Amino acid sequence: MTIAQVLTKASKLLITKKITSAYLDAEVLLAFVLKTSREKVLAHPERKLSLAQIKKFQSLIARRAKYEPVAHLISYKFFYGLPIKGLPQVLIPRPETEQLVELVAEYANKTVTKGSKMPILDVGTGSGCICLALKKILPQAQIWGLELSTEALKLARQNAKNLGLSVDFIKSDLxxxxxGNLQDVVIVANLPYLDRQELRDFSVEVRRGLSYEPAEALFAGRHGLSAYRKLFKQINQREDKPRAIFIEIGSAFWRDFLKLAKDNFPQAEVSSLRDLCGKQRFIKIIL
Ligand SMILES: C[S@@+](CC[C@H](N)C(=O)[O-])C[C@H]1O[C@@H](n2cnc3c(N)ncnc32)[C@H](O)[C@@H]1O
Structure with a gap:
């Protein structure tokens, strides 16, 4: 069989499963099997594949058809142009989180005087995607990644090493x-923010996909508020206040997140921001 034939067959199967990125997923998985780029796969549709290559590709497509995320099948995901290695025990970086990185970078560039080090804390760092992308954009910044999960911390350290980026990782409950001192620090966090009740409203693809990811990275009690409630409480218990806080939130209950932020930081400038799909997705708190 040729590249064109296996791709057509695979994408048809993924379409019957209502997988929205069927063509892209098939191309990415075939490129992975052939150890080449997606562009090269598409440039040679007539190339004949070996039986071993076809079998390996078909077994990956069968797993994808059961909604296993592509990032798990190929063990990495590009985030802000960086290849971030993944593990089933750690949340896969999401494209909307790239916008959170941009918000922080924009704020840092506007606020910090040239040459000085802006301290940034990434709370709940997971794979390290946020703090590593920030280190790439803001090489002068001093950045820490805090995380409770041992597996995630190990992966984040490995990602930093692979990418040659210097970030300090600390095992920490928020x-x-x-x-260190929080004075002048910018806190960025993409903590768990889903309520299990929300799963009912998700498509089969999203719901089944989430079942492959760690629950402790996704869910945070009623309306998804518990992790941020605890973080805000910890901040308010300290004398040394951060300069600003940027968080990613669940869009279904965005008003509750906004209220939580305003109630906890009544003197601060608090606003919500939309993602590229137009959903309320981030909160900016300038203290
Ligand atoms: C939604 S995931 C985000 C991971 C990563 N920041 C990203 O954007 O892909 C939330 C992360 O917060 C971590 N986490 C949950 N509760 C935590 C806590 N109490 N202290 C530190 N990290 C926590 C989870 O282990 C998980 O890695």
């Missing part, structure tokens, strides 16, 4: 393990 801010509890951070012994």
């Amino acid at each position: 801010l509890a393990g951070f012994k």
Whole structure:
């Protein structure tokens, strides 16, 4: 069989499963099997594949048809142009989170005087995608990644090493393990923010896809508020206040997140921001 034939067959199967990115997924998985780029796969539709290549590709397509995320099948995902290695025990970086990185970078570029180090704390760092992307954009910044999960911390450290980016990772229950001063620090966080009840409203593709990811990285009690409630409480218990806080939130209950932020930081400038799909997705708190 040729590249064109296996791609057509695979994408047809994924379309019957209502997988929205059927063509792209088939192309990415075939490029992975052939150890080449997607562009090269598309440039040679007439190339004949070996039986071993076809079998390997078909087994990946069968797993994708059961909604296993592509990032798990190929063990990495590009985030802000960086190849971030993944593991089933750690949340796969999402494209909307790239916007959170941009918000922080924009704020840092506007606020910090040239040459000075802006301290940034990424709370719940997971794979390290946010803090590593920020280090790439803001090489002068001093950046820490805080995380509770041992597997995630190990992966984040490995990603930093692979990418040659210098970030300090600390095992910490939110801010509890951070012994430095919060004064002048910018906090960025993409903590768990889903309520399990929301799953009913998601498509089969999204719902089944989420079942492959760690629950402790996704869910945060009623309306998804519990992780941020705890983070805000920890901040308010400290004398040393950060300069600003940027968080990613669940769009279904965005008004509750906004209220939580305003109630916790009544003196601050608090606003919500939309993602590229027009959903309320981020909160900016300038203290
Ligand atoms: C939604 S995931 C985001 C991961 C990563 N920041 C990203 O954007 O892909 C939330 C992360 O917060 C971590 N987390 C949850 N509760 C935590 C806590 N109490 N302290 C530190 N990290 C926590 C989870 O282990 C998970 O890695």
